[in-house]
Amino acid sequence: MDMDEVLKTFIAESQELLLQMEDALLQLEHTPGDADTINAIFRAAHTIKGSAGLFGLDLIVAFTHIAESVLDRVRSNELQFNAELTALFLQVGDHLARLIALVDAGADLNTLEVEVQATHETLSEQLSYYLAPATAAKPVASQPTRIERGNASGLSADHWHLSLRFGPDTLRNGMDPLGLFRYLNTFGRIVSIVPLLDRLPSAAEMDPETCYLGFEIAFASDADKATIDGTFEFVREDSLIRILPPHSKSDEYLELIRTLPEEDMRLGEILMRCGTLTAAELQEVLLAQVEGQQRDEAQPIGQVLMEQSLVQAPVIAAALQKQQQIKDNRSNENSLIRVDANKLDKLIDLVGELIIAGAGARMTAKNCGHSEMLEATELLSRLVEEVRDSALPLRMVQIGATFNRFQRVVRDVSKEIGKDISLSISGGETELDKSVVERMGDPLTHLVRNAMDHGIESLQTRQANGKPAQGNVCLNACHDGGNIIIEVTDDGGGLDPQRILAKARERGLVSDSQTLTEQEIFNLIFEPGFSTADQVSNLSGRGVGMDVVKRNISALRGTIELSSTLGQGTRVRIRLPLTLAIIDGFLVNVGQAGYVIPLEQVEECIELHSDSAITRGHLELHGQMLPVVRLRELFDDDSTPPRRESVVVVQQGGLRAGLVVDQLVGEFQTVIKPLGKVFAACRVLGGFTILGDGSVALILDIPRLLTQLAAPRSAVPFETKQSYAHE
Amino acid sequence: MSSASAENLYRILPLEGSLSIYSATEHMGLLLQVLAPDAEVELDLSAIDELDCAGLQLLVLAKQEAGRIGCHLRLSNHSPAVIEAFELSGLGTFFGDPILIKPASE
Structure with missing residues (x-):
């Protein structure tokens, strides 16, 4: 298959997954700790990571990996989703969407714009913050660092591997491991270093002068073993020092894993972080084993890892995810096909022509009065009708997905303007033409923002009027004959017809002698250059809104009307044709x-x-x-x-x-x-x-x-x- | 620095001089004292001119302890000495705080 097309599928899928993730995150705000929702978020991140790996998008893989690790901790109840973490993950989703958009645009992810790079680093760091506290040295965080710095050389195994567990008296003896590292750097380069903090006790048991640290180091140097060994001469006595030369056999790494005090499984992971074993090597081994294939050299490590992984298996999971990914795709393919929208349009067009041709045939048959011919055309037109009825829903999508986008809008805007506003959604299962749904996004955004900014009153006003403190904006959709009705309702202050009229007179939209009905006054809102807001805010109120909304709706052959009760709220009702074709x-x-x-x-x-x-x-x-x-x-x-x-x-x-x-x-x-x-x-x-x-x-x-x-x-x-x- | 109830408490603890084996015991007391549940604590590292493994251990301990009791601990204004030690030990990402000043040579 064409790689470009596969990449497109990846991009489309990832965008969908990110939307799902966002939905799930917003849902979590209402049902915190819901395992299914958390799993949905995890799966989304997991799938993106897996697919990105297939395309060698290391930056995305590394980034989602941290996110996934944090999510994994949430899944295992080590962490809870709170407002802060949700906000962070919303940003993570945004950032991923941006990275994927860059991939879509054909940009090189290794040279990011400064701004994107800054966001990337900040988010990576914030994420790794959540990884830090519990299992101290969970060293995943070092991965993005390495990749950000572009140390591609660190991925190959042509460096020394040093495993250091410093003895408790190292510091008291006047030796500082940092000094040893500085010394190492004089005749080589520390490619990557992973600190091990497992031995660090709790505050009560901590002796600040005892050394609890260990390090795994990937060290590139042309020096011989004696020189490197000599570095640790003064700490050798009570420390555990293991030095492996470059290109060691897998058995030797295996031996290393076995002799070090930490759990074997984690060491495998650490070796991978260090770049001593590449992720690909580790995964390949694991995959090969899963598939029952033979791969002689690295197999022992894989086996060890497999054996150890029975209990907790993040690495195996990572390795298996590609396989799983393929499986998932296959099962998806059974129920869903992705089709280019243009192909669908073409089909609908043809069905349209077929209907015209069928009608022609039927009319001719009628004029001829040939009864068999008439019967045949009747059957034909019934079938054509069925074809039409099954072709049209192909373009139909539920409006719910579009509505759910607004959870985020409402959340962000209500924070921005400092009002407590909730969004309720009904009729999300209502279906309408995809092109209509797509073009409804902007007008709806405008209406929702308007409702929040102008509609809902400030907290003080609400309380003074005996209303609940939390404002509510409601999105509703339903069918009405051949139309679909979309309503944006708020329980805010409503529109004051007198004020609108005064404003309209002031702007010269209405002459002083004209008397207007309430409905006509409300319709003034849709006039270009009209705004009722006394204060122009960041969001709306500059009078470049409702007329554009109306134009957009009219372009869809729809109508828009507004009703409002002062003090009770406002309802904007949009009526749209079901399909354009x-x-x-x-x-x-x-x-x-x-x-x-x-x-x-x-x-x-x-x-x-x-x-x-x-x-x-x-x-x-x-x-x-x-x-x-x-x-x-x-x-x-x-x-x-x-x-x-x-x-x-x-x-x-x-x-x-x-x-x-x-x-x-x-x-x-x-x-x-x-x-x-x-x-x-x-x-x-x-x-x-x-x-x-x-x-x-x-x-x-x-x-x-x-x-x-x-x-x-x-x-x-x-x-x-x-x-x-x-x- | 009291350890009384600390709703929305924000504390900044400036550390200065040498955070090393020689002052480890003293610093440990200070660091643990400043932590409180639900508080936000910022360790200002701008005046640290020496940081060794003992100091690093202490910062790690403080971070872990903060995580355990539900205190938000942040490190800020990393001095060049701090940045160098973080780079050498690979601990920078463990703390996860944005490091604003980049070292002159990397």
Whole structure:
């Protein structure tokens, strides 16, 4: 397989895992100590480390390794997740995401930008802080240090290995191990050093003048053994000194591991940290053994390590993770496939064309009146319909993942602005088109931030008004017909219509003589250059928000409305089409032109007996007055109307209207094609479609049409105010 | 330096001169005294001009002890002598505190 593609998969997977990790971390804030959640975080880090290893991304491997070690301590209950650690891990996740983005951009991780490098070091250090206290010398922390300094030479075994356990009286005898190291550095170079603090007692038993230290040193030098040996002449008496020349046989390392006082397993690890054995060597050995393959030279160490690893096996785990990784991938592959979104788009496009072609075939069959042909096309169109129904959900994703991103936003912003705000989420399982979800991110972020910054009052105000101290922002999603509704609700102070109006007058958006309904006043919020915040904060209030939000939503063929109760809170409701590609439509004719009305919005069709039934743009239907629009007039069609006309009753979001048309054609599957920019001004059109016979039909944007109808009475073109006055 | 209850306590202990075998006993008392549960303790190492293995051991002990009783111990303003000793012993990462001053020669 192409390496680039595999790398892409790694990047995509890692990004997903990091998101999962972030979700889990935020969840931990609510359910601290939940083992499953902690495991999820651990698994994410673990998998990233494993995969990064496959690509030789040592920097990421080293970094995640420390993170993983800390997590491992959490898993074994040596550490607890607290706010501090959670915050650190959120940063770790951010940093990893950044590193992975760099990999994605093809950057070389060995030469990081200063800023990234600084973050990297700080986080590594902060992480290793959590490794330090309990098992003192757990030397994992030395690994990133080595890699950061780029001592690639330290990874090969062509250096001496010194194992030093200083005797208790070393210090009292006037010998300082540090002095010995300085001396070593005069005829060689300490490539890497791992301090061993196991023997250090607790404070009560500590004798400050006794030496408790031990060191494992990788030492590069051309000097002979006698010279190196001589360094330790004065401490040899009560200390344990082992010196192994470069390129020693594995048996000798094995012997070393056995003779040193520490647990064999840990020594194997330490040798690896020191660079005496490379991680790859150690892992290879272990892997080879697991796979039952023969690898003569290093096998004994592997065996020892395996034997010792029965109880606690971080190293074996690390070695096995590649294998596990492959296994995991395989089982994932069984249930999930990753597909390029473009391929999916292509498929959906083709399904769209198929629907048009199918409709054409069906129409032809109908015109021929050939019954067998008709039957065949019926079957065909049913199958096409099924294909469509199963193709569309391919692009559908749950909005929950997008909602969950906001846990982090709310957490960070509430810290930043010093308000205690929680986020509740409902309807996360609601599915909608992936491209819609992607484009909802920005507008939602804006709305949530707005709600937090302007909506939720300060603690004092809340308490004074008898509200709970903690503010709440709620994200909700649900289906409504062919639409999806997304709501952002806060329990804050609500909007003051008078203040908005005053502000709008001040800015000249509304003239002093105009009187507006409350809803109209709220809609002013969406005007460019409008902000209600008295104070401009870092987050919002500069008046470059809601109009952009509205534009974004409109671009998705959606609508946005705002309702608010002063003192109770504000609710912003966004209504979006489920998908951008295909709808079930209802085809009608006016004159020579065909128009498509989205079927979900069609309530009923009635025959219009005579023109006189319509009075002042209204028709009495089931005892209620229904506003009606003549499509012929709306589109300036001057053809002669037929004797019998029909009315299609459409409804959307509580608004209803009747559309007077010449002829009802019937249900119709429609692929929406966008209209050119020329038609941008024509707001009642949502797009066009090509009919089976090749002619073009316009798709009506019913929500917009209804909104226009409901707009100020004076704007309705069919009736004048005067005629009202006459009645 | 009392060892009374220490909610949100922040202490800075400046250490100076030689942190070595010669002053180890004295320093050990001082270091252990300054630790308190839930407190944040900062050891200012800017004036340390000598640090040997005995001193290193003490710092390790203090760190471990702090971890045991739930005290946040930080080392700050590492002097060149401290940095050199940390480099030589490989203990720098054990403490995990950011070291701001880089040694002139590495």
